[in-house]
Amino acid sequence: MAKKPTGRPVGRPAGSTDALGIDGRVAARQHADAAMKRLVHLMTRSKNESIQLAAAVEILNRAYGKPAQNVALTGAEGGPIQHEITSGDAERFTSAISGIIARAAGEIVDTDADETKH
Known part of the structure; x- marks a missing residue:
């Protein structure tokens, strides 16, 4: 389970059910055949090309997965x-690290004056 920066868990634990005691994936899978038939119907019979395209994309995504996005990072x-x-x-980095270490040790650091107070 993912954790917030505070360390507390986020969301429902794996395998938990909703307030009605229903596992959402199980419930959704019960309607998968009807949903696919509806997508095919929209793709083949809708008069709106935007709806046809959206249905076709959904069917392809379910059949083959979403296309990978290649990212090339070069200079x-x-x-x-x-x-x-x-x-x-380098100086700002050193100052920031010194401040973190000092705070962890319980010291108060004035980063503007670069003086440490106890």
């Missing part, structure tokens, strides 16, 4: 992505 001319860290970035 200039297809090479690797270049990262540049400036001294200002």
